[in-house]
Amino acid sequence: MNDAERWRELGQQLRVDSIRAAAVTKSGHPTSSMSAADLMAVLLSKYLHYDFDAPDDPHNDHLIFSKGHASPLLYSMYRAAGAISVDELLTFRKFGSRLEGHPTPEIPWVDVATGSLGQGLPYGVGIALAGKRLDRLPYRVWVLCGDSEMAEGSMWEAFEHAAFYELDNLTAIIDVNRLGQRGVTMHGWDLDSYADRARAFGWHAIEIEGHDVEAIDQAYAEAASTTSQPTVVIARTIKGKGVKEVEDKEGWHGKALDDPDGAIEELGGVRNIIVEVAKPDEIGEPHRFEVSGSLELPTWEVGDDVATRRAYGDALVALGSARGDVVALDGEVSNSTFAEIFRDAHPDRYFEMYIAEQQLVAAAVGLQVRKWVPFGSSFAAFFSRAYDFIRMAAISRANIRLCGSHAGVSIGEDGPSQMALEDLAMMRAVHGSTVLYPCDANQTAKLVAEMADREGIIFMRTTRANTPVIYGSDEEFPIGGSGVLREGDDVTIVAAGITLHESLKAADELSGEGISARVIDLYSVKPADGETLRAAAEATGGRILTVEDHWPEGGIGDAVLEALSDGETPARVVRLAVRDMPGSGKPAELLAAAGIDAEHIAEAARSLVGATITTR
Amino acid sequence: MNDAERWRELGQQLRVDSIRAAAVTKSGHPTSSMSAADLMAVLLSKYLHYDFDAPDDPHNDHLIFSKGHASPLLYSMYRAAGAISVDELLTFRKFGSRLEGHPTPEIPWVDVATGSLGQGLPYGVGIALAGKRLDRLPYRVWVLCGDSEMAEGSMWEAFEHAAFYELDNLTAIIDVNRLGQRGVTMHGWDLDSYADRARAFGWHAIEIEGHDVEAIDQAYAEAASTTSQPTVVIARTIKGKGVKEVEDKEGWHGKALDDPDGAIEELGGVRNIIVEVAKPDEIGEPHRFEVSGSLELPTWEVGDDVATRRAYGDALVALGSARGDVVALDGEVSNSTFAEIFRDAHPDRYFEMYIAEQQLVAAAVGLQVRKWVPFGSSFAAFFSRAYDFIRMAAISRANIRLCGSHAGVSIGEDGPSQMALEDLAMMRAVHGSTVLYPCDANQTAKLVAEMADREGIIFMRTTRANTPVIYGSDEEFPIGGSGVLREGDDVTIVAAGITLHESLKAADELSGEGISARVIDLYSVKPADGETLRAAAEATGGRILTVEDHWPEGGIGDAVLEALSDGETPARVVRLAVRDMPGSGKPAELLAAAGIDAEHIAEAARSLVGATITTR
Secondary structure, eight states: OOHHHHHHHHHHHHHHHHHHHHHHHTOSOHHHHHTTHHHHHHIIIIIOOOOTTOTTOTTOOEEEESSGGGHHHHHHHHHHTTSSOHHHHTTTTOTTOSSOSSOOTTSTTOOSOOOSTTOHHHHHHHHHHIIIIIIOOOOOEEEEEESGGGGSHHHHHHHHHHHHTTOTTEEEEEEEOSBOSSSBOSSTTOHHHHHHHHHHTTOEEEEEETTOHHHHHHHHHHHHHOOSSOEEEEEEOOTTTTOTTTTTOTTOTTOOOSOHHHHHHHTTOOOOOOOOOOOOOOOSOOOOOOOOOSOOOOOOOTTOEEEHHHHHHHHHHHHHHHOTTEEEEESSOHHHHSHHHHHHHOGGGEEEOOSOHHHHHHHHHHHHHTTOEEEEEEEGGGGGGGHHHHHHHHHTTOOEEEEEESBSGGGOTTOGGGOBSSHHHHHHTSTTOEEEOOSSHHHHHHHHHHHTTOOSEEEEEOOSSEEEOOSOTTOOOOTTOOEEEEOOSSEEEEEOTHHHHHHHHHHHHHHHTTOOEEEEEOOEEESOOHHHHHHHHHHTTTEEEEEOSSOSSSSHHHHHHHHTTTSSSOOEEEEEOOOSOOOSOOHHHHHHHTTOSHHHHHHHHHHHHHSOOTTO | OOHHHHHHHHHHHHHHHHHHHHHHHTOSOHHHHHTTHHHHHHIIIIIOOOOTTOTTOTTOOEEEESSGGGHHHHHHHHHHTTSSOHHHHTTTTOTTOSSOSSOOTTSTTOOSOOOSTTOHHHHHHHHHHIIIIIIOOOOOEEEEEESGGGGSHHHHHHHHHHHHTTOTTEEEEEEEOSBOSSSBOSSTTOHHHHHHHHHHTTOEEEEEETTOHHHHHHHHHHHHHOOSSOEEEEEEOOTTTTOTTTTTOTTOTTOOOSOHHHHHHHTTOOOOOOOOOOOOOOOSOOOOOOOOOSOOOOOOOTTOEEEHHHHHHHHHHHHHHHOTTEEEEESSOHHHHSTHHHHHHOGGGEEEOOSOHHHHHHHHHHHHHTTOEEEEEEEGGGGGGGHHHHHHHHHTTOOEEEEEESBSGGGOTTOGGGOBSSHHHHHHTSTTOEEEOOSSHHHHHHHHHHHTTOOSEEEEEOOSSEEEOOSOTTOOOOTTOOEEEEOOSSEEEEEOTHHHHHHHHHHHHHHHTTOOEEEEEOOEEESOOHHHHHHHHHHTTTEEEEEOSSOSSSSHHHHHHHHTTTSSSOOEEEEEOOOSOOOSOOHHHHHHHTTOSHHHHHHHHHHHHHSOOTTO
């Protein structure tokens, strides 16, 4: 058997195995897998350089299924590579199996979770950036894409960035089987449509018959030898290829075949080909950046006036000077988020992502696949643009750090489009996330340092305006802790960030009236310091005031309510938050209009203290 | 003075006025406004057909500033049109002024809020779709775009859809001033880069010098007479044009000029040109679709087994048969969301948006600008892709209805990428939103009908699996209400959707053990029925169990805590929710693993009843 015959046979095996897998729970996407089988057979047999016994080997190529629903095909490839057994293949989609409906990194050979379309290629851009600019190793990133998902704007962010950064180590393969979930895609089999777009975006594009294994072989060879630009192989394929009943038929997306045994027979039966996947050359080691090794965080004097967004920038550059694995990304606002300070000091480890927040977050996820420690920044409001990527990053068990600046109405005149008022809610609802909201520069710096090695998705919210430094530079701020800044027995005020300062002003005013307010700085919104909150509720007769520059739902108020929900601690919680849509204005005017400035906090505290609480 | 001279003079006036506006609060984006002044001068003088005295006239053109930060220019145009006075112009960015930092529909001539880049063109696609397919009127949609924002993937979703739908009534104008916020854009002044991309995406593209008013005139004439495809005018411009100190200089983005008086003098001084903006032809009326006029919602029998996602589809088509203003959009999953039923019955009022959720939501916002009543659907998880558009839709005071299906772990084998577990949190945190989560088909149908005329952003969460019909078809479900499905005094269980059924099973089991559980169906998650919740807490000794197929943060648990936070109602709230990252499995297996099935609910209820609560 020559190469081509072997590849065709392997392609048939991948089809057979995809059908077998889907038959287990009678669910999955076999027809979407069958169209790409030949594309993957050639890749696995000849082009992928991957050691399945050493998934963490930095020299490995990377394979991402952007069309994550073709997971039966991916798992069939693992079987063909000898990495999993047939028995395991046949646990597909079963409870407890690591072979889930869509791939996740619970499987050692999967870098990133996919399944939400239009994401795999942006992740691939991140890994390719790591390969070219950080690791400086020649591994290749292969991304199998569907044609339907080319409608996602995020794919075009990926196309733009890959060309701009000359990622010739990235190869996209589009499985153009013309049928989406519901029906025909916008372009059907018009390969030129895709190729024209790709070329306009600066890619090299090769159009082929996707079941012609020799054409596939030539295309991959050409892609692997094209320099200065990434390549996309646009392959005309047939959904459900190989089984007449479903070939190119609408209505078979996401359905197991009715007659798997008949289909397998039609495909020539079960095979047992094991492919010797080429291992990568072990030449070179991941590049290491020269650094001092000792972290010297910036410090400020109590009483200084500094914006926490500025402190983020100053702390990040210090972190970058101490640790060569720390990298930064920003979305065209680095002069506002102060990521520019890191950029200027460590240009080799900074990535300008322009106005493309989805690609920014995806690149961060890709970079951490290769063990780099990414800090991504933008306005907090604009991270909402990337929420599906943040959601999926949790499924990827990714470790990324995001800093969102310009939180709340306190940004002032720019108005609501630039104000983050839902970011705490958004980020609290991310699985395993950490949500931090510092109020001063020293606290910010310490928290930035803590973000570096913490697992999961860590979000820090920073403020545009200058705020006074109230903590000494020797203070520590454990995540999950809080600061009790004023002691008191009459009422508890819980705040963070800019409203923490307003709360202190209010407390000091109240103290003059004989009302002692305990002020808690909830800089760690998630995890929240339940112990301190419950003790405060106890000590202040259950009178709690929460204050946040954020909508009422999902933020500090909810975090406090959650901590007090155990029934041991009766409380009346009054939640001050932004309730009306803000407009433009000076920060002080907007804080007052939202009822979250010192005056309104004091007023609410007086009411609470004066009110009767049923439980006392 | 001939036309060209008049246009140049107007352009200068628009520059002068932009500088004057920004000088008021010493904030704003004058240089971003100055680059587009000539483009807008010609548009306002000759091409825009708009009656400023009748902003709701359906024949009006539409002008959107996708580069919303160029608001000084937009407001200067209003001044030049005689729509606002100079005095009002000089309230720019001041507290209480409707001339906010970025435009919002608080201003009658603004259709949609912009300021988050990459959004204006997608909104324009929505309005253009309305013009071509629904209103069937010849108004034109003009969208002024920045070059930086071309990096946003959503712009390419707009480009794709505009060409696919042959929106020759849409004209985009790209102000290529080569400087973003932080520095040079990816393409600088390489107009071909943008033109190549636009042409590849099926648009007609015209490249011009953006300060040559005669070239602008020719380009607009060509755009307005091009048929079958949209046109983009790509204009080479100079940021800060007209004032040497800032012309084409980095570092001036978002800054008021240091010496506004000197700049105004350099520009030739203040002018007082008032433009007679052409009014639209009053030919034709908005098309009206023939309908029955009387709503006949589908009904089911108690005991039937029906998925609420299916009921959505059945109810939507009924609504569409009764009301000709109801339109539907879906993102390539209409066979899963059941929007396909509407599509098949009312194809003229259905828009396939393919896999492009940002454009889907934006189109819905655009359609409602023209008073259509859009219902958009996709998997609930994928609406996270459009969260920035949803956030901005609230600032647009838009009335849109979104239905997200496939909520929670109960979708089964597809796994977490397809499961919405944060959608309740996400949507609760949207200003003025309504969040609905029906548990059965009759309830779904009634709620769909109520969504039609409710203001704001209304989100309905539906379930993949069949669930029993428990409500009669004559029941009513007021938004803000709840259903008390079991009476009881020992413990309250609050749930919705699929966990409501699990709660009923649990309650019936507990009742056999002598524990009477009150079961509340919180189908209206926001606004939540605080009164019923507080009464239940009172009646059941403060023992509350919430159960949701959702992460713990931001959903039903938080909604209940919020309702009980007034301190009048001591409660111990135990929140059952999904806490570990789910995998694949049968729905029943996944519900059990997440601890939110009947068995675990009963167990938690027993614990609660057995536990001592401090307040009793």
